[in-house]
Amino acid sequence: MFEYLHLMKSEAMVLLIIFILLFIKLGKGLPNDTLLSVVQLLLLCTVVVSFGFNDTGRIFNGMFLHNTLVGFQKGILALAVYIISLVCSNWFRQTEHLAEVFVLMLSALLGMFLLISADNLLMFYLSLELSSIPVAALANFDLNRRKSSEAAMKMIMNSALASGIMLFGISLIYGLTGSLDFAQIWGQVKTEPIHMMAFVFFFAAFAFKLSVVPFHLWTADVYEGAPVPVTAFLSAVSKGAVTFAMVNVLAKVFANLSGSWYVLVVGLSVVTMLVGNLFAIRQDNILRFLAFSSIAQVGFILVGVSGQNDQATVATTYFILVYVFSNLAAFGVAAVLLSEAGITRIEQLKGLYTRSPFLAWALSLGLFSLAGVPPAAGFFGKMFLLMAGASKGNYVFIGIATLNMIISLYYYLRVVRLIFTSADKDVASLQVSRPVMFGLGICIAGIIFTGVISWIYDHIQSLV
Amino acid sequence: MNVEPGLFHFLVIGAVLFFIGIYGFLTRRNLITMLMSVELILNSVNINFIAFNKYLWPGTLDGSFFTVFIIAIAAAEAAVAIAIIINLFRSHQSINVEVAEEMKY
Amino acid sequence: MNTTNIILIPLLPLLSFILLGLGGKRLFGDKAGWIASLAMLISFVLACGVAMNYFGDHSADAYVGKVVFSFPWLPFGNGLKINMGALVDPITSLMLFVVTFISLMVHIFSLAYMKGEERFHIYYAFLGLFTFSMLGLVISSNLFQIYIFWELVGVSSFLLIGFYYQKNAALAAAKKAFIVTRFADLGFLIGILVLSAEANTLDFQQLMINLSSPEYTSAAGEFMGISVLSWGLALVFIGAAGKSAMFPLHIWLPDAMEGPTPVSALIHAATMVVAGVFLVARLYPLYSIAEVGVQSLISSIGAFTAIFAALIACTQTDIKRVLAYSTVSQIGFMMFSLGIMSEDHLGYTASMFHLFTHAIFKALLFLAAGVIIHYVHSNEMQDMGGLAKKMPVTHIVFLLACLAIAGIPPFAGFFSKEEILLNAWNNNRPIFFIALLTSGLTAFYMFRLYFSIFWNKPHHEQGHGKKEGSWFELIPLMILGVGTVLAGFVPFGEYVSADGKPHHAPIDLQFSLGPVGIALLGILLAAWMYFKASSKPEKTAAGFGVFYKAAKHKFYIDEIWLGFTKGVLFNLIGRPAAWFDRNVIDTLVKGAGSATQSAAEGIKGMQSGKVQQYGLYFLFGIIIIVSVFLFTQGGR
C-alpha cells in the first residue's frame, strides 16, 4: 500500500483535491474566493509533492510506471495548473461553477499523470480519454457564449473521431503482437506495411492532441471559443503531457520503426512549423494567434523529438518546462486583458505599456521566450531542441527549422511592437490583482532563470 | 453456403463498420447522427479486439477487457457529447453541424 | 644639427593651430594673429638655422641626406612600416626655408588684411595647419609619411579655400580642390603600394637603394610590358600632377582663388602646388632610372601644361585667375625640367631653383593683388587701371615681380628660367621651343596684367583719404620685392643638385639672348595693347576667333570634367547603383515578405470552421502518411 502511495503520490494528491472539492460541493459550498484560495494552496502542495521524493517503480502489474523523470514531468504539469489557477483567477472568481471547473480540470490532470506513467496500451487509452473528455466539457463552461459551445462541440467531435481511429490502430497492434504491454510490443513491431499502418493510426492520436498539421484544425477554433483558463490548460498542460507520452511511446514501443518514424516526424515537423507560422502571421485575435503560435511550437518540439536519443528526451522535457512559463505568461496576460478590458484583438494591445507596464513586460517576455530570443529561456529551449535534432546530421531540416524561427519572430515582434506603441486615445490603466501578479511573476522568473541557470537542464539530464 | 466464420470475416466486418462510421461522421449533418457514427467506429474496434482475442491470442483476455473499457468510455464520451450538443442547441436553436461555423480562418 | 629644432619647425605651426582652434576667440581675441605669427617667426628662424647649418657643413664633398630622427608610427605586419621621421637633405633645407619664409610673410600680411574678420582666429589656425602640413611633407623621411602630410595639405587647402564658407562659390571651389587632388592621390596611393611592395621598405633612402640595386633591376617584374617600377613611378606622378595642377588635373587651382587672397599666395607660392614638384624631386633618383616613357610623360605633360595655361592666362580678365594660370604654367616649367633627364642632372637643379625664385615672386604677386583688390574691391581688370600713382609701393613691387616672372635679367626668374631652358635646349629641342614660346606668352600676359592694373585708363574712384594699405601689408611686399631682385644671385647649384655635389651652372649670355628677346617682345606687345585704353585687345581677340573663345573658356576642360562626373560617375554609376539597391535588392527582401503573406492568405481555406472538413483533413493526413510509408519504406 505504501508503495502505491509513494509512487502515485501526485495522482493521489490530485484525487484528494477532487474529493475535497466534491465534498465541499456536497455541503453548503464555499464562496468562490475562499474556494479558489484553498485550491491554489492544495495545488501548490501537489507541485511540491510531485517534484520531491521521486523513485522508480512499477505497480498494477507493470501498467503504471513511475521514475524520476516522469516525476519531474508530473511536477511540470502540476506547476502549470497551479500557475493557471493563479493567472486566470479573475475568470475563476467570476464563474458560477468553480468547484466543477476544478473537478473537471483536475480529472484531466489526473488523466495526464496516468498518461505519462502508462506502460500499457489499455492504461494509455483510458488515461488519454480521461485527460480529454473533461476538457471538452470544460470548453463549454462559458455557458452563455455561443462560441464556447461551438468550441466544445468541435473538440468533442474531433477527439471522438481521433480516439476512434487511434483505437483502430491499437486493435491492429494488439492483433499483430498479441500484447498490450509496451515492453512486449517493442519486440514485436516490424517494418512491415500493416505494422506501419497500425503505427500511423496510433500516432494520429498524438498528432491530434499535439495539433500537428494536418490534424490541428480544431485547435484554433477551440482556443478561441473556450474559456481562457481552458485554453491555457489545453495549450500548456495538455500539450506537455502528450509530448511526454509521445516521446516515451515512440522511444519505447516503436523503437524498431525508428527509421520510419524519423521521416514521419521530420516531415510533420516541417509542415507544422510552416503552416502554423503562416496562419499565425495573419491572425488578429489574440487567442487564435496564440493557438497558431503554439502549433508552430509543436513543430519545433518535433525537431527535438526527431533526435531519437536521451538528449531528445531531455531537450523536450526542458522545452516543455520553458514553454509552460512562456505560454502561460502570454495566456495569463490575455486572460487579464479579456476579463478586465474586454480585449480580444491584437490591435487593441496598442498602448498596453501605458496601461500596465507589468502586463506589457510579462506578455513581451513570454512572446520573446516563445520566439526564442535570448536571454529568455525559450532561446535555450529551442537551441537544445535544435541540437537534439541536429545530432542526426540532417542540417537541411535544421536549416528549415531556423528559417521558421525567423518567420515566427516576425509575428511575435509585431505584437511586441504594438504593446509598446502609444495608444491613439487615452485609455484607462489596468489593475492587476495580486494572485495574477504572483502567477505572472513565477512565469517571468521562470523565463529569465530557467535558461541562464544551467542547473535545471543538468538536473533533467541527470534524471534520464 | 455453410461457411465457418473466421478471423477474416470479422475483420472485414470491422473494417466495413469502421468506414461506414467514418463516412457517416463526414457526411451527416445532424450532430447526434455524427455521434452515432463515432459509436460505429468504436464498435468496429470492439469487433476487431474480440476477433483478435478469440482467433489469434486466445491465451489471455486482453482484447475482451479492452472492449469492455471501450464500451464504458464510449458511454462517458457520449454523455459529455450529448450534454455539449444540448448546450449547443440552447444557444444555436439547432443541432445541425453547419450552424456552428462561426470561428474560422 | 639639432634634432629638436627640426621637429619644432613643423610643430610650432601645429601648436598654433591647436591653440587657436581650441582656445579660439575666447582666449586670444584679436591677439590670435600675433600668436600665430610669432610661432611662425620662430619656425622661420629655426628653419634658417637648419638650412645654414646644413649648407654650412662642408665636411663631406657632397651634401647627403640624413635622417635625423625616426620612430615607427605604424608598423605593418609584413616588415613594412610607416616611420615618422625627418630627412634633411638639400631640398628639404631649401623647402623649409621657402615654406617658413612665405608663410611668415603671409602671416604678417594677413594681420592687416584679414583684420576684422569674424573668424580671424580660425583663419590663423588653418594657416598654422596648412604650414604644418607642408613642413611635415618636406621633412618626410618615408614615402607613406609624405602621403600623410600630402593629404593634410589637401584638407587644409580645403579649409582655407572654403574659409568664406557662406559663399557657395567658396564651397564649390574648396570641394573641387579637394576632390580633384584626391582623385590624383588615388594614383599616388597605388604607386606607393607598388613601390613599397617592390622595395620592401617605405623609407626613402632605403627605397632608392633597394630599387636601384642590380639585384632588383634584374629581377624586376613587368605588367603589360612596362616594368613595375615604372608603373609605380608613373602612378606617383599622377598624384604629383594632381597637387601641382598639371593638365588635365589643373582645374582646381584657378578656382582656389575663392579663398582669402593671402591663402592663394601660400597655395601658389610655397605649399600645395609645389608639393607635386617636390615629390618628383624627392623621388628623382628613381625617376632617373625609370624607363624613358615615364620621364617623357613628366616632361611632356609639364611642357604642355606650361603653354596651355599660358594661353588661357592671356585671355582671363580676373587678375587672380591670370595669376593662377601663370602659376600653373610656371609649375609646368618646373615639372618638365625635372622630366628632362641628362647626364649632369641640370634639370633638377634648375627646377628647384625655379621653385625657389617662383615662390618669392609669386607670393609677391598674390599679396600685391590682394592689396589691389582691397583697394578697388574687385577682381576684374576692367575695374582697375591707373593705379600706379595711387599705390606706389604696390606698383613697384608688382613691376619687379612681373619682370622676374618674365625672365628679364637680373631679376630672380631670369636665372632659374634660363637654366631650365638651357637644359631643355641641350636635351630636348621640341620642349625647348614650347618653353620659349611660353616665356614670350608669360611676359605678354604678365605685362598685360601690369598695364591693365596700373596704367591703361585713369583711375576714376574719388578715394582721396584711401590708404594703399597698412604697413603690415606693405612691409611683406617690400621684403618679397627685395627677395625678387636678389634671389637670382644665390649660387644655387652650389647647394642643390641631384647628387649633392656642387654644380656650377654657367650663365651663357649668348644663349640668354633668345629667351630674353622673346620676353621683351611679349612685354612690348603688351605695352602696345594695354598701356593706353584702346580697342586693340578686342580686335586682336576677334582676330583669333574661335581659338580666343576656347582659351577664354579655359579650353572647356572644366566642362569636360563636369560632364564626366555628372554624366559618368553620377548618372551612369551612382544612380544605377542606388536604383539597384532600392529596387532590386530591396524588392527581393520585400518579395520574400509578401510571398509569405500571400502563402498565408492562400492556405487559409484549410481552416474552414467546418468540423467535418477537419475530419476529412484528418483522414487525408493519415492516408497520405500511410501511402508515403507504403511506397517508400514498405519494401524494407
Added chain:
Amino acid sequence: MNLLWIVGVPLLTGLAIVLAPARHARMIALGGAILQMALVIGLYFSFTHEREVGNVFPLLFEKQYQWFPSLGFSLHIGVDGISVAMMMLTAFVVVAGVLVSWKMEHMKKEFFFFLTLLAFGAYGFFMSMDLMVLFFFLEVAVIPKYLFISIWGSGNKTYSANKLALMLMGGSALILVGILGLYFSLPPESRTFDMVKLAETGIGFEIQRWVFPLVFVGFGVFTALFPFHTWVPDGHSSAPTAGSMFLAGISMKLGGYGCLRAATYLMPEGAHEYANIIIVLASIAIIYGAFATMMQKDLKYINAYSSISHCGFVLLGIGMLTKTAITGAVFQMVSHGLMTALFFAIIGMVYERTHTRLVAQMGGLLKVMPFIISAMFIAGFCSLGLPGLSGFVAEMTVFVGSWETKDVFHRTATVIGAMSIVVTAVYILRAVGQVAMGPLVASGEGVDDARWYERWSVIILIAGILVMGLAPFWLYELVSPGVEIIVNQFAGK
C-alpha cells in the same frame, strides 16, 4: 582582473535601471557606462602589463565556468588584443550613446535598459571563447535593436525594424546551423564548442568546406556583406540617434569580429577556399556602397550606405588572409565604430535642431552651431580617410596588406577598394559641405550649439578617433599578437 565584471556591470546597471524610478534612469545608465569604460580601460592596462611582464599566452584573464556542461558548452571567457580593442570601442560608444540620449523623455527607463542590455551583449560577445556562448551574446544584442527602432525610431520604422530583425536573425540562423553542423560533424570524442580547443584539434577540410560559408555569411549579414546589406540603410535611418550609434558602431562590428574569430580562425582552410569570393563581394560592397551613397539625400542614409562601403574594408581585409590585411580589418572595425557613431550622434543633434535630415534643406549651419558642425567635419574627414584620424590608419593597413598578395586578382581588388576613397571624398564633401557651408537656411536661424552632454559625447568619440589616428602603433601593439594567432592558423596548414 575577472572579466565577468565587465559583463556584470552592464547587467547590474540594467537591473538598477529597472528597479529605480524612471527619473534616475539616465544617471544610473551614465554611471554604469562610465564604470564600464573605467573597467575596460583598466583591462587594457592590465592586459598590456601582463604582456610586458612576458605573459605570452594567447588569451589572458582566461576563465572557464560550467554552463550546460552536458551539452558541451562552457562559459569560457578570455581576451586577446583584438577583443580588448573591440571592448574599448564598445565602452566609448556606450558612454557617448548614453550622453547623446540624455534628454530622452519617451519611456526612458526602457530606453536605457535596452542600451545597457546591448552593451552587455557586446561585451559578452567579445570575450567569449565558446561558440555557443558567442552565439548567445550575439542574439542578446539583436532584439534591443528592434525595439529601439520600433519604439523610439522615426520614418518607416515598422518596415525597417522588421527588416533589420529578420535579416539579422536570418544571419544568426545560418550561424547556428553552421555551429551545430560543425559540432556534430566532429568525431564524438572531440566534440566541443570551445574555440580554443577546436582551433587546436583542427577541423577536417570536408567539414570546413560547408560550415565556413554558413558561419561567414551569417556573421557577414551583421557586417553588411553584399548582397545582405539591405537592412543597413533602412535600419540606421529609422533608428533613434543612440540606436544608430550602437547599430553601426557596435553591432556591425559583432559581425566582423565573428567572421574573424568564429569563421576564419577556426576554419582556415575553408577561408582559403572561399577567400576569392569574399574578396569579390567585399570589393563590390566597397565600391557599390560608395556609389550608392553618392546618390543619397538623407544624412542618415548617407552614413548608412557609407557604412556598407566601410565595412566592406573589414571583409576585404579578412578575405585577403594576410596578417597586415587582417590587422587592417580590425583597425577598420574600431575606426568605423568610432567614426560612424560620431557621425550618427552629430546627425541626431543636427536633426533635433533643424528638424530635417535632408541635405538639400540645410546649409550654412557652421555659423549657428560651430561645435557640432566642426565635429561633423572631423567625422567626415575620418570617413574619407584623412591622416591623423583613425580611418586613414585602418584603410591604409588594409590596402598595404591587400597589396601583399602578388597577383592580378588581389591587386585589382585592392585598386577597386582604393578607388572608393575618391568616391568617399565626393559624397562626404557634398553632404558635409552642403550642411555646413553656403548661405544659412531658415531652419537654422536661432538654434543653439551643442549642450554639455552632447559636447561630452562628441568629445569622447573624437578623442578615440584622434588617439587611434595619431598613435596607431599603440593599437597595433595591442592587436597584432592576436592577429598573429589567427594568421598562424593558415601558416600551419
